[in-house]
Structure formats: structure tokens, C-alpha cells
Amino acid sequence: KNEVEQSPQNLTAQEGEFITINCSYSVGISALHWLQQHPGGGIVSLFMLSSGKKKHGRLIATINIQEKHSSLHITASHPRDSAVYICAAEETSGSRLTFGEGTQLTVNP
Amino acid sequence: EPEVTQTPSHQVTQMGQEVILRCVPISNHLYFYWYRQILGQKVEFLVSFYNNEISEKSEIFDDQFSVERPDGSNFTLKIRSTKLEDSAMYFCASSRFMGTEAFFGQGTRLTVV
Numbered sequence: 001k002n003e004v005e006q007s008p009q010n011l012t013a014q015e016g017e018f019i020t021i022n023c024s025y026s027v028g029i030s031a032l033h034w035l036q037q038h039p040g041g042g043i044v045s046l047f048m049l050s051s052g053k054k055k056h057g058r059l060i061a062t063i064n065i066q067e068k069h070s071s072l073h074i075t076a077s078h079p080r081d082s083a084v085y086i087c088a089a090e091e092t093s094g095s096r097l098t099f100g101e102g103t104q105l106t107v108n109p
Numbered sequence: 110e111p112e113v114t115q116t117p118s119h120q121v122t123q124m125g126q127e128v129i130l131r132c133v134p135i136s137n138h139l140y141f142y143w144y145r146q147i148l149g150q151k152v153e154f155l156v157s158f159y160n161n162e163i164s165e166k167s168e169i170f171d172d173q174f175s176v177e178r179p180d181g182s183n184f185t186l187k188i189r190s191t192k193l194e195d196s197a198m199y200f201c202a203s204s205r206f207m208g209t210e211a212f213f214g215q216g217t218r219l220t221v222v
Binding site: 030031033035040041042043044045048086088090095096097098099100101102 | 142144146151152153154157165167198200208209210211212213214215216218
């Protein structure tokens, strides 16, 4: 059974700061997902990656397969980035996602 | 942009009643999932569905639960004899192929009273 751990649990930043959220998992995976959950509860997929690095706008996701670790970075953070960020591990292709606890990010103006 | 839609957004039901949560996955997607999130807890996998049958289910998904694709567009989760602890946000998701990005619906908040 895969254990997915995220840190920090809570993160408060000032607008413009560079944000890093970390995720580690315990067993080999086929892909690592980063998701965003807004206060209303809806979940939006940000990235799905199995190696290297992906970038979308101000968001960057990296993964180190050997170390079983992934990071989500937000450059030039903005109050609208405030949300819960969740990483989820997919152990074999197309199988269930195992979710982390989530990181509550608050960006103050 | 195509999206996964779920109805209703909020359902309140009496303990012991049956509820059906509905989802319309993205039209050309082949894999469908149900997840739930109890308030304050992490999201948990319930079941995945492909080619009109369950491909994987979690230990949570016992005989109280069932899924169905009654027609070409809907994907439903039925919860029989609801219990207080079934109160949660239930998310439907779909993906085009195995191992591709999953798209989530906005969720149905189920409250059992």
C-alpha cells in the first residue's frame, strides 16, 4: 500500500513569494498527479508526470523517481493561488490514485 | 472545454435511505472513477470502471455500494441503506485512456441525517 506524505500541511505566503510544496511516496508509481482543490470543494488537475519536470504558467512540477519525491512550485504567488494543493500517486497505469493530505496555501496581498 | 458534471451538487438524505449520485463523464473518455472525501480528511478511492465493469475497488466499496453505466453518458454511484458515516463529498472522475490525466467533477456533497 502506497503512503503519500505532503509537507507542509499549511503554508502562508506574501504575494509575490516563491512557493514550494513537497510530496513523497513509498512505493514505485507510474505517475504522480498534482491537483488543486478550491474552498467550494471542486478538484482541478494541474499536472500528471512520470519523470522530469512540467511547467504551466507560473506552476512547475518536478519528480525524482529514484528518491520517490515530487515538488510543486509556484512562482510570483498571487492571492488567487490560495487553495488546497494535493498530490496523488498512481501505482500502476490506470489504477487508483492514493492521495496525500493536502497543503492549505494562503497567499496574502 | 469538456468537463465532468455531477448532480446533484448537494443531497440530504435520511439514514437508511438509498441515494443515487449521478455523473456525466467527458464523452470520449473510457475510464471512470468514484472517490470520496469525508470532511477534514484526505480523498479516498472507491472504485474504477472500464468496459462496463468494475476494474478495481477499494475496501470501502462493500455491498452497500454499486456503480452502473445505465446508458452511453451517465455513470452512477448507488449507496444503499445510508449511514451517518457516509456523509462526505463524492467525486466522479474520468480519463480518456489508461494512464492519462483524470478530470474531476465538482463533487456531490452527501449529508446523511
